[in-house]
Structures are given as structure tokens and as C-alpha cells.
Amino acid sequence: MMRTRGVCANVGFWAYWTLCIWSYSCVESASILMYFPISTPSHKNVFRPLAEALAEQGHQVTVVTSIPDLHVKDNVTEIHVKLSRDLLYEMGQVATSQNGDNHSFRLISVLMNIRNCIYEAHLEALQHPEIRTLLLDPNTKFDLTFVFPLFNEVGYFLAKRFRSPLVLYMPAVANSLLTTSLGYFDNPTFATTSTYEMAQSETPGLFHRLIAIIIHLGYHHMKQWAFVNTQESLLKDLNISHGTDLLQLESEASFGMYFSHFAFDSIRPTLPNTIDIGLIHCVESKNLSTELSDWLNGEDFIFVSFGSWISTDHLTLDSQSILWETLQTLPVKVVLKVGKNSDRLRSNDRILTGTWFPQQDLLGHPSCRLFISQGGMMSLQESVFHGVPILIIPFFGDQFANAQRAARQGYGRKLEIQDLSHESLRESIMDILQNGSYRDQTQQVRSLLIDDISTPLEKAVFWSEYLIRHQGAMHLNFPGKHVGCLQFFHLDIWLTMGLVISLLCYLLWKMSSWCLRKFL
Known part of the structure; x- marks a missing residue:
């Protein structure tokens, strides 16, 4: 199956990318770190294309992963971290359980095992000889660091340690987690974490909106308790860093890449330091064996x-x-x-x-x-x-x-x-x-x-090199990223107005009562 485009679209497409290549041909080879020790084989299908594309551009890419690749490309170095495969099997057991009570019990058990798995996996990663060599060398520096912002938040610390701009690379649909970190609060009614079956309902009722908000808040609390706290404890136990606030480092990220597309996901406002990379793993089919x-x-x-x-x-x-x-x-x-x-x-x-x-x-x-x-x-x-x-x-x-x-x-x-x-x-x-x-x-x-001016992979490569050229491109960051939810939605103003109106109503009622008693 071949793409069909008009002549004008083809001319515009090639002119655009010829200009980009000519304008930025002076980009030097960069050192890039991809930290994904906890991920599934399907997740690797999302970050492998970008790693290989950046390597083809002449960059040196180091990938920390638990899933070895039998065909590692030139300029790509893989650091293999051991990860228990039993956890994935148990999660599959939870997913396919048809008994509601048993499902809930297993889910709690899996969450506890995830905490243990996270600790052990990152312990193995940080004690890996190659990573220890990088950590012990004060001159180690990467030009860009990609981190999967679920289960792998230790990567934020590595980005800071290696003086590298941080990219939140989400190989799953959990967009609200990214946008909140980058300073924008999605409306959970229309841009949920996609675990809610009625996500992006065209007619959201009271119950739907209530459930969407509960799921939205629950995700963030679960991330803090089950994932982030565990990794902060690990950094403390290894005497690598004390008092590291991983969520604070997440909020200082330079860029976010979403594994989404408007045809599949919620229609939502986006920040200039985010792009959609849904379909980045999709390729034209080859002949069967x-x-x-x-x-x-x-x-x-x-x-x-x-x-x-x-x-x-x-x-x-x-x-x-x-x-x-x-x-x-x-x-x-x-x-x-x-x-x-x-x-x-x-x-x-x-x-x-x-x-x-x-x-x-x-x-x-x-x-x-x-x-x-x-x-x-x-x-x-x-x-x-x-x-x-x-x-x-x-x-x-x-x-x-x-x-x-x-x-x-x-x-x-x-x-x-x-x-x-x-x-x-x-x-x-x-x-x-x-x-x-x-x-x-x-x-x-x-x-x-x-029907797009470029492929998701071309977008990802362009913006990755853009971040390298502009040392993180902090000029794209939303200026209100550190404003709290209360101020972002003007809830403090609405609350103040409500109190003032309530006070005026109370005074009016008291005055009316006094007048009625006085003159009647």
C-alpha cells in the first residue's frame, strides 16, 4: 500500500525538508542517552525507530534497556539491564481475570510487585559497570536524554547528573501525565489517561466527569506512591543523591513527545514544546516469507x-x-x-x-x-x-x-x-x-x-536535533508551568468571589431583617 499525495504536496514536502537539511547541515554529532530499563517489547518498538534514525544522522546513542536487540545499528550502544519477566506474566493474569474480586486482589498484588520490580531494575541499572563508569566520571556529559516517564523516573536524575536537556518520551497513551508535568492541565473530561472506557465522550454527564477527575487524580497519586517514592528511596540507599525530588526534575523537562494522534486520541490544546509521535513505529509492509x-x-x-x-x-x-x-x-x-x-x-x-x-x-x-x-x-x-x-x-x-x-x-x-x-x-x-x-x-x-507534511519519525528527529542545537530550547517552555492547579484554573479567584458574594448576601439579609423589624 503506497501513500498518495498530490504533486503540490510532494513539491512542498521535499522543499521543506531540503531547506531543513541545508539550514542545519552544520549539526555536529551529539551524545544521546535513552533510559528505558523498565518497558515492554512493544514499548521498544516505539523508541527503537528514533534511536536508529538519530544514529543514522551521525549521533552516538546509548540505550539502557532490559530487552536486547539482535540487530544493533552502528552508533547505537545498548546497556542491558536484567528485568524479571514474571511480573509481565502476572500482569497478564490480572488483565485476563474474569472474577471481579480476584481481579482487585491481584491488582493490589501487582502494584506491590511493581514497586519491588522498579527498585530491583534500577538498582541493577545504576550498578551496571558501564553506567557506574559514566556516573563516576565527572566529565561525562550527554547532549540529550530521553526518559519514559512511567516507572523510569530515575532517568531524570541521570539527565541532571549528565547536564543534559530532558525529553519525556511516552510510548503509551497517558497524555495528561505529560501535560501536567510540562505545566498545562488538561481537562480530564476530554483528555483522560485513556484508562476510562468513556474517554472523550461527546456528551459528558455529571457522573462521567466525576469518574474522569477521580481517575485523573488517582493516576498522579499512584505515580507518586508506587513509582516515584520507590526510586527516590533507591537513590538515597545508594548514596548517589539525597533529597532528590524527581517530580520537580520532571517539571523542568525541556520537551515532551506523545504517542498519540488526533484521529485516535482526545482533541486537546498542546504546548509548543510537545509533539505527537503516534504511528512512529508504523512502516509499510514487506513481502511475506x-x-x-x-x-x-x-x-x-x-x-x-x-x-x-x-x-x-x-x-x-x-x-x-x-x-x-x-x-x-x-x-x-x-x-x-x-x-x-x-x-x-x-x-x-x-x-x-x-x-x-x-x-x-x-x-x-x-x-x-x-x-x-x-x-x-x-x-x-x-x-x-x-x-x-x-x-x-x-x-x-x-x-x-x-x-x-x-x-x-x-x-x-x-x-x-x-x-x-x-x-x-x-x-x-x-x-x-x-x-x-x-x-x-x-x-x-x-x-x-x-496526510501530513512529514512522518512522525521525521518530526521526532527534527525536534531532537532542535533541542540539541538550542541546549534544551527552554524558550519553548510554558511560563506558567510552576503555577499550581488552584491558580491555573483561577479557583482562588472564584472562591474569593464566592465568599464576597456570600458576605454581601448575608449583609443584605441582615439589613432586610433589621428593616422589617424596625418599620413593621
Whole structure:
């Protein structure tokens, strides 16, 4: 599938980037740090393209990660940090639990384990020989530091230690966390953290607005308690830094990059020191392997995958049976990504199973008719980018809001895991396969995604080098970033006005009462 643009758009695009390259060809090779020790394999798909693109520009990029890359590019150095994989599996168990009480209990348990995992992962990172060498050398300096601002806030301290501008690089949809840090308070009714199913409702009622505010406030308190306090304790325990306020360092960040796009996320005001980089991981599909092509044999197919940390292993045996038996009754072939322990789900002439498939190559194949997914934002963006309708079975986090949005915008459907049955699953699949409006709407939204003056990756590279050229570009920072919520929304003024009006009303009432007693 190729992008289609008019002649004028092409001329303008190339003229724009030719001017940028000519104007800034004098940019010297910079030293860049990316600190992402706690992240998932799908998160790495978001920051890897930028790391490689910056390296191709001649910059030296150091990536601290727990997920090794088998094909490290030139100018990219990876520092590998050990991270327990059991936590991701347990989070998957929480996500796929269909028992409400058990879900709540497990969620508390996972939050406690996250605290332990955060401490241990950053302890391993800060004691890694290569990082210790950097910390012990007083001359170590980076020109730019990228930090994932959830679970990895220790990176703020490293940015300060290495005298580097800080970029908050969010490989997930939690925009309000970024905007608040950078000094702007999103309206939680329309720009929630996307974990609320009714995010961006066109008709927000009292109950919806109340829940949105509670979730918004809860996120910030959970971040402080579960993530930030733990990392501040670690810095103190290692005698690296005493009294470091990581949230204060976060508020001094130079720039923010959101993993969002207006076609998927809440429409909201943005600051000049922020950009949207949604779809940064999306690429045009490549030819399938001979093995896959031979098996498909030119027939239509659907692709089923539940992401990088939820798999068929997390489904109950009943849910596995429903999924497997229903897929075998379909008039199209099925490519099914399974977990390592799903031995009962074996390939046959209609269903091809495997623990890994080239997802974007399959979605971009002209015979792909439908994508069945958990509805993570990366999978959702890839599905629409390649013009394939999506059936979402949400399990956790933003997946519920994503499913609601896909259904509302007409390029997908939602099916709750507790409603999963042979009938409901088959009806949902056949509706999308037989109703052409889903594919038409997917193509329409896709046209919004690709109609831009530059790609998300080109934007990210340009602004990264802009920050390097201008030592953090603090001139882009919002001047009211240190103003509190009370003053930002003028709540103190409204409160003062309310008190004055109340006092005047009270005095008027007292005077009226006195006059009535005096003259009647």
C-alpha cells in the first residue's frame, strides 16, 4: 500500500525538508542517552525507530534497556539491564481475570510487585559497570536524554547528573501525565489517561466527569506512591543523591513527545514544546516469507494476536476452546499468535499458529480482512495504518477506551472477554467480514493518518536535533508551568468571589431583617 499525495504536496514536502537539511547541515554529532530499563517489547518498538534514525544522522546513542536487540545499528550502544519477566506474566493474569474480586486482589498484588520490580531494575541499572563508569566520571556529559516517564523516573536524575536537556518520551497513551508535568492541565473530561472506557465522550454527564477527575487524580497519586517514592528511596540507599525530588526534575523537562494522534486520541490544546509521535513505529509492509505465502495460497485471512504481554496462555481453557473452535468454522483462513504454553492450539489446514509473526507485514497484505486484537494503542494504530478493520477483546488499561473509540468511529467492534462465546465471537467476526462499512471507515481514518507534511519519525528527529542545537530550547517552555492547579484554573479567584458574594448576601439579609423589624 503506497501513500498518495498530490504533486503540490510532494513539491512542498521535499522543499521543506531540503531547506531543513541545508539550514542545519552544520549539526555536529551529539551524545544521546535513552533510559528505558523498565518497558515492554512493544514499548521498544516505539523508541527503537528514533534511536536508529538519530544514529543514522551521525549521533552516538546509548540505550539502557532490559530487552536486547539482535540487530544493533552502528552508533547505537545498548546497556542491558536484567528485568524479571514474571511480573509481565502476572500482569497478564490480572488483565485476563474474569472474577471481579480476584481481579482487585491481584491488582493490589501487582502494584506491590511493581514497586519491588522498579527498585530491583534500577538498582541493577545504576550498578551496571558501564553506567557506574559514566556516573563516576565527572566529565561525562550527554547532549540529550530521553526518559519514559512511567516507572523510569530515575532517568531524570541521570539527565541532571549528565547536564543534559530532558525529553519525556511516552510510548503509551497517558497524555495528561505529560501535560501536567510540562505545566498545562488538561481537562480530564476530554483528555483522560485513556484508562476510562468513556474517554472523550461527546456528551459528558455529571457522573462521567466525576469518574474522569477521580481517575485523573488517582493516576498522579499512584505515580507518586508506587513509582516515584520507590526510586527516590533507591537513590538515597545508594548514596548517589539525597533529597532528590524527581517530580520537580520532571517539571523542568525541556520537551515532551506523545504517542498519540488526533484521529485516535482526545482533541486537546498542546504546548509548543510537545509533539505527537503516534504511528512512529508504523512502516509499510514487506513481502511475506515463502512459508507464509505458500500457506495462505492467495486466500483471504484474518490475523489474531493479543499483543506482547498477553497471549493465549493467559486465557482460561474455556476461552481458548471458544476461540479455537469458532476460528475453525470461519470461511477464511486464520493466522493465530499463541503463547509458548498453548500446546493444545496446533496448526491445521485452516489455522496457522506460532509464537511470533511479522504483524505489520500480515496487516499490510492485501488478503488480510480482519485483525482480532487486545486493542493496545500500538496494535490499533498499526491496524488502521494498514487499512484493516479491528475486533477488540480488551483486557486491561487503555484497551477499553480504545475499543470504545474504534466502535464509535466505525472501524471496529468491541467484545468483552466475559461475553465471549461461540455465538458472540462468530457474529462479531462475520459482521465485520460481510459489512463493507468497517473497511471503508478504516480507509477514511487511514487517510487522516498519512496526510501530513512529514512522518512522525521525521518530526521526532527534527525536534531532537532542535533541542540539541538550542541546549534544551527552554524558550519553548510554558511560563506558567510552576503555577499550581488552584491558580491555573483561577479557583482562588472564584472562591474569593464566592465568599464576597456570600458576605454581601448575608449583609443584605441582615439589613432586610433589621428593616422589617424596625418599620413593621
